[in-house]
Amino acid sequence: MNIVFSTKPSEKHQTYLTEKFSKPDFYFYEKMDMAQAALPDAEVLVTYGGDLTPELIRKSKKLKWIMLLSAGMDDMPLNEIEEAGILMTNVRGIHKTPMSEYAISMLLQVYRQAKAMMKNQENHVWNKKLHMQEISGSTMVVVGAGAIGQEVARLAKAFGMKTIGVSRSGRNVAYFDQNEKVENLKDVLPQADFIVSVLPSTNETRYLYTMEHFKLMPDHAVFLNMGRGDVVSTDVLLEAIRNQEIAHAVLDVFETEPLPADSPLWDEENITVTPHISGLSPLYMSRGLEIFSQNLEAYLSAKIEDMQNRINVSQGY
C-alpha cells in the first residue's frame, strides 16, 4: 500500500511516520510535479489540496483516500473525487489556536493604536494622548460558529465580551451568549463592536456581505475577515471604509490572493492587510500529521467510521 505526500514534512516527521507505521510504503515529494508519477499506484494521497486537478484525480486509479492538510475546500475537483468514491478527510480544528490568537491580536492592535505607537517610537516621540480603548466589555459577532469561531468566542469571553454566534443552523454553541441563524445576521449587526468573519467559501456565502450590512454596523465597528475573501467584494469594503460606515477593516483573505500590488486596499489608513497568515503556526505540521496518523490507524484497521474530519464530498464541507 502506497502513501504519497505532495508536500515534504521534516526529517523528524518522516521518521515518526515510518517508524510508527511499518506496513505502508511512504513516498515523500516536495511538490505535486514530483509526486505525479507516483499517483497511479497511490492508495492514499496527503496534500494541502491546492495542487489537485480533475485530471490528477482521473489518473489516480487506485486512490481511495485523500488526506488534506488544510481546511478550505474551494477549488477542489469535488465532482471527480465524488465520482471515484474517494474518501476525503481534512485537518479541520488545527487552525483554531493560531486563528483565534490572530483575531484577538489584531483587534487589540487596532484598539491600542499599535501603528501610531510604532511610528512614534521611530520618531522618538513620547505621546500619551493616543486614544487607548479596551476590548473588554465590548460585543463581538462571530459569523461562522464552527471550531474556529467558537475558539475566538472562548477568548472573547475571557476578555469579558458579549459574544453572538451566527451560523447556518443557529444552534447553541458553547462560549456564545446568543446564537442566530445566518438569515438573522442583519438583526444583530447594530450591536456589534467587532464582526469576526470565519465563513468558508461556498455558494451560500459568496458575496454574503453587502453595503447594507456595513451600514447596519455601528460607525465605530471593526470588521475582521479571516475566513475567505469572496464573502465580500473589494468594492463594497472600500466604500464602507471610505464612507466611514465602519471604523476599521482587518483583512487576512481577499477575492484575489496574493493581493495584487496595485490593489487600493493596501493604502487605506483604516484597512489592515495581512497575507493570509492567520492560520499559520510552527505547530501546524505536527498537529496535521497527528490527525493523519490517527486516521491512518483507523484506516488500516478498516474502521472508517473512526476517522476524524470526514468530508461530505457532495456538499463540499
Place this chain on the structure above:
Amino acid sequence: MNIVFSTKPSEKHQTYLTEKFSKPDFYFYEKMDMAQAALPDAEVLVTYGGDLTPELIRKSKKLKWIMLLSAGMDDMPLNEIEEAGILMTNVRGIHKTPMSEYAISMLLQVYRQAKAMMKNQENHVWNKKLHMQEISGSTMVVVGAGAIGQEVARLAKAFGMKTIGVSRSGRNVAYFDQNEKVENLKDVLPQADFIVSVLPSTNETRYLYTMEHFKLMPDHAVFLNMGRGDVVSTDVLLEAIRNQEIAHAVLDVFETEPLPADSPLWDEENITVTPHISGLSPLYMSRGLEIFSQNLEAYLSAKIEDMQNRINVSQGY
C-alpha cells in the same frame, strides 16, 4: 466641608458627584497651580498625586484625606503626610483591565510580527514567510502577583499558558500554577518564555533585575515591563538585548519619563517603547470616581474602616 480636585473631571462626572453628595462643597480645578489657593480650607484632596509637594501638605492645615486617582506611590511626600496624620487612599485595581490587555496585546504583537507586517503593507508586499508564533502553550512568569499580575495571569491561562507568580510572600494566588517568593526569582527564570514585570518602585524593587537575571532567561524570552522603570537600569536592558540574552523587551516604563529623545532605547530593533500608557482607558475616570464615591460615603458616615485601598503611609503601599 470642602473637597478640592486638582484635576477636572468631565461635566458629566462633576454633576454625578454634586448630585449624589449634597453636603460637601466641591471645587474642581484643572491643575494644582489653580487648586493651591483652595488647599488651606480643604478637608479632602482628590489628585493624581504627581503634583504633591512637602510644602503643599504643610500648607493644607485642614486636610484629613487624600484620594489618589493613581496607584504608584513614588515621589509622594510620605513623611509630611504621615506626620500630619492624613488618611490616604488610591485607585488600586482599576488599572488591571487596560494593563492586562496591554500585556497580551504586546506579546501577541511581538510573536505575530506586527511591525514587519505593517512595513509589508506599506510596501504592498505579500510575504507569507514571516515566522508566526503562538503564545498559547508558553510559560509566563509574572513578577508582582497583585491585582494586575493576577489579571494578566487569568488571561494567560485562557491562552493555555503555564503561569508562575513571583511576589514578596510567595503565597498562592488564583490563576497561577505556581507561586514563588521574590528571592527565588532566579530559579524560575530559565522556564520563562515571557517575563511580565508589574513591580512598583520601592526600596526593595529598585534595580532588582541584574545582568544575571537576563542571562538566566532563555534566549527567545520576551521581557515586558509595565510596573516601574527603575526596577532595571537602561544599561542592563541594552546589554541584555544587544548580547541577545533575550529576544525582545517591551517597555512602557523607564528610569526617566518621558523617555529622553536621545535615549538609545528608541532605536533598538528588539525593543518596543510605549509612553507609559498601559494603564490608560476611556473608563479610567469613571472607575476612579466610583471608588472615590464609595469611599466618600464611608468617610461621611465616619466608617473609615469601610474605605477601600487605604495606604499604609509609613510603608508606602
